[in-house]
Amino acid sequence: EFERARKDAEIALKLALENEDSERLEQLEKDLKASKEALAKERDTNVVAAQKREEEVLARNKLELDAKLAALEEDFKQREAAMKLKVDAAEAKAKEFERKNFQTVSEMKLQSNKDVNDALSSARA
Numbered sequence: 001e002f003e004r005a006r007k008d009a010e011i012a013l014k015l016a017l018e019n020e021d022s023e024r025l026e027q028l029e030k031d032l033k034a035s036k037e038a039l040a041k042e043r044d045t046n047v048v049a050a051q052k053r054e055e056e057v058l059a060r061n062k063l064e065l066d067a068k069l070a071a072l073e074e075d076f077k078q079r080e081a082a083m084k085l086k087v088d089a090a091e092a093k094a095k096e097f098e099r100k101n102f103q104t105v106s107e108m109k110l111q112s113n114k115d116v117n118d119a120l121s122s123a124r125a
Helices: 002-124
Strands: none
Touching: none
């Protein structure tokens, strides 16, 4: 009878261990599932955070590029205006030169005509 009680105790112990193993296994599976869910949630959070950082960097870069572009456009406009002033000044100088040159040629023609008329008048007299 002692032997039977010992065998019953061994069986009970074995069943208890199996049951405990089964419960531990179930708990481990639950813990694993919870860990996977937490990891997936963390991954999703990290993806969203990375996308937000990327959007912020892109927005900051766009602002910098827009500012540089605006500065370049302003510089271009200023250079264009300065160039137009130089061109206008050069054209005005050229027109003044032409006017003076024409005036000088006209004066020379008048003087020449006067000299010819004076010479003709002297020759007739």
